Amino acid sequence: MWPDDADLVAGFAAGDDLAVKAIYERFARPVLTVGMSALGRRDLADEVVQTTMLKAWRAAGTFDRTRDLAPWIYAIARRVAIDIHRREARAAVPTEIGDEVTVEPLSFSRTWEAWEVRSAVERLPADERDVVRLAHLGGLTHREIADELGVPIGTVKSRSARAHRRLAAMLGHLVEVTK
Amino acid sequence: MNEDELADRLETGGHRPGADGATRQPGDDLAELLRDAATWAEPESGGADALLAAIRAERGEDVGLWPVRTGEPSPWSAAYGRAEAVDGARSGAYREAGFIDGVRRRAAHRSADRAGATQAAPGRPSLWRWPAAAAAAALVLVVGAAGLLAVQDGNHERGPEGEAFDIAGTEMAPDASAVATVDAKPAGVAIVLDVHGLPPAAPGTYYQAWVEGGAGKVTVGSFHMRGGDGWIYLWSGVEAARYPMLQVTLEHEGDGEQASDDVVLVGSIDS
Numbered sequence: 335m336w337p338d339d340a341d342l343v344a345g346f347a348a349g350d351d352l353a354v355k356a357i358y359e360r361f362a363r364p365v366l367t368v369g370m371s372a373l374g375r376r377d378l379a380d381e382v383v384q385t386t387m388l389k390a391w392r393a394a395g396t397f398d399r400t401r402d403l404a405p406w407i408y409a410i411a412r413r414v415a416i417d418i419h420r421r422e423a424r425a426a427v428p429t430e431i432g433d434e435v436t437v438e439p440l441s442f443s444r445t446w447e448a449w450e451v452r453s454a455v456e457r458l459p460a461d462e463r464d465v466v467r468l469a470h471l472g473g474l475t476h477r478e479i480a481d482e483l484g485v486p487i488g489t490v491k492s493r494s495a496r497a498h499r500r501l502a503a504m505l506g507h508l509v510e511v512t513k
Numbered sequence: 514m515n516e517d518e519l520a521d522r523l524e525t526g527g528h529r530p531g532a533d534g535a536t537r538q539p540g541d542d543l544a545e546l547l548r549d550a551a552t553w554a555e556p557e558s559g560g561a562d563a564l565l566a567a568i569r570a571e572r573g574e575d576v577g578l579w580p581v582r583t584g585e586p587s588p589w590s591a592a593y594g595r596a597e598a599v600d601g602a603r604s605g606a607y608r609e610a611g612f613i614d615g616v617r618r619r620a621a622h623r624s625a626d627r628a629g630a631t632q633a634a635p636g637r638p639s640l641w642r643w644p645a646a647a648a649a650a651a652l653v654l655v656v657g658a659a660g661l662l663a664v665q666d667g668n669h670e671r672g673p674e675g676e677a678f679d680i681a682g683t684e685m686a687p688d689a690s691a692v693a694t695v696d697a698k699p700a701g702v703a704i705v706l707d708v709h710g711l712p713p714a715a716p717g718t719y720y721q722a723w724v725e726g727g728a729g730k731v732t733v734g735s736f737h738m739r740g741g742d743g744w745i746y747l748w749s750g751v752e753a754a755r756y757p758m759l760q761v762t763l764e765h766e767g768d769g770e771q772a773s774d775d776v777v778l779v780g781s782i783d784s
Contacts (some may be wrong), residue, residue: 336566358561371552377746383556392571438762452615453547455553470547486740494524501543502520509519509539 339429340399347394358387361404367452368445370413381418386411397467406447415445426427454504462497465490514539524545558719562770599634599754675703680759680780686711695782702753704733704782706761708747711777713739714763720762723772724749724782726756730772735764757783 336342336356345353362383366507369382389410397406455463468479476494514522522540526548543655545554557563675696682689689711696703706722714720714737721735722745749756761778 342552348594349565349572354568355561358556358564362556362560366554366556370554371549376554379551379554380557380560383560384563384567387560388567391564391568406602447542447547447552448549448551451543452552455547466547467553469524470544471550471553473548485540498520498524499516501523501547503515505523505543506516507514508517508543 339403342406343394343397343399343403346391347397349391354391357390357407361407362387364404364452364455365407367448368408368411369415372412372445373419378418378422382411382414385414385418389414404453405450408446411449412445412462450505450508454501457504458497458500461498462493465493466497466501469494547716573710607714615772675705676784678759678780678782678784680706680761680778681708682778683776685763685775686777687779691761691778691780693780693782695753697753702749702751704747704759706747708738708745708778711738711742711761713741718763718765720761720777722747723760723762723773724751724753724756725758725760726751728755730760731756731773732770753783757781 336345337354342353342356346357365383365386366379369379370376373379373382386407389469390407393410409412455466458466464483465479468474468482469476472479472482474482476487476490479494480490519540522538523544526544588616614715616735674739675694678693678695680691680693689709691706691708691711694705694707696705711720719735719737722733723730723770724733725731732750734745736745759778759780759782760772762773763775765778
């Protein structure tokens with residue numbers, strides 16, 4: 335459907351339904367993760383997703399299509415999260431000192447790592463992603479995952495090993511691994 | 514650290530706080546992120562459609578997707594009316610809490626079953642297995658309940674504030690009922706539904722809440738109740754005085770954005 339990101343962004347800028355949905359499907363999850371990491375509240379993170387996507391559409395016409403799409407969306411998401419963070423901080427203090435409130439800047443490296451980890455997880459094959467999710471989020475052992483998924487424990491072990499090798503390859507740049 | 518070492522570090526979960534003698538190593542931050550519910554959170558269903566509606570509205574096109582009329586808030590406001598069925602852990606916890614509880618509970622039950630099976634000697638009456646399994650299951654329930662209380666305490670959860678209204682089940686859901694607590698906020702009207710007896714929506718279906726008045730019907734969010742009874746958090750961008758009736762309908766995925774005729778809960782939210 336989209337030979338490359340430049341065509342996808344062109345369709346997105348034009349408001350093409352399929353392009354809009356493709357952008358949302360590809361980036362809503364990492365943006366949500368950034369929002370939750372930065373703000374710690376689900377309702378505000380949902381707002382980050384929708385506002386980021388709308389701002390991205392507004393700016394898509396001027397996007398330099400020779401650049402990578404993901405860092406551009408991430409930058410918008412982080413900016414939106416900061417704005418919402420400031421808004422919430424102002425709302426939490428008496429109005430007479432509201433203008434003087436200072437906001438702790440969100441850690442760039444932390445939100446970028448959160449974005450990268452989520453993006454990497456999304457690129458895993460679904461069966462491997464299920465194993466990683468049950469192991470890390472669910473805290474299950476390989477035996478428990480095998481029971482949960484109804485597959486042999488050997489299958490769980492091999493999927494887990496493959497998945498973590500893929501993750502290490504995709505995320506190695508964040509920890510400066512050596513080849 | 515090379516890639517294989519990083520893979521091992523990630524797979525074993527890296528450094529965990531409190532582990533004796535463990536020191537932090539490269540990759541531990543990434544392992545922590547893999548354990549973070551934020552890494553696994555799913556966007557709201559219908560988010561892409563809401564985005565399309567907002568784009569069309571900004572371009573001055575006929576929105577079509579949302580049942581709103583002239584003079585009402587933009588489709589964006591309607592789309593942004595969101596619902597959150599919080600499976601026991603209530604507001605502030607991630608939806609993934611339900612997933613975590615579910616898989617851990619099932620795993621604990623299986624472990625208890627396995628322990629019982631291991632302890633039962635061949636030929637011993639199977640009755641002997643049950644006390645061990647029951648004790649383990651009871652322990653799971655106690656620990657689970659304590660965990661739930663801890664979560665609620667950690668969130669400093671309070672009951673909803675505002676004016677309460679009884680919402681009745683219809684012939685489609687005669688055992689269902691709800692109390693709607695309505696609270697006007699600067700950003701809109703917060704509606705908290707405390708729902709009881711509404712069966713989980715079957716796969717492929719979901720519940721959608723609406724407010725209705727003389728000018729039409731506006732959606733205020735969707736939910737599924739598959740985690741059991743609980744509070745549903747809804748937001749309305751229109752005033753209860755103009756849209757005094759609250760309805761909950763059963764919807765089928767892919768059937769579009771218009772309300773179905775399958776009303777399961779209905780009542781007034783305006784005094």
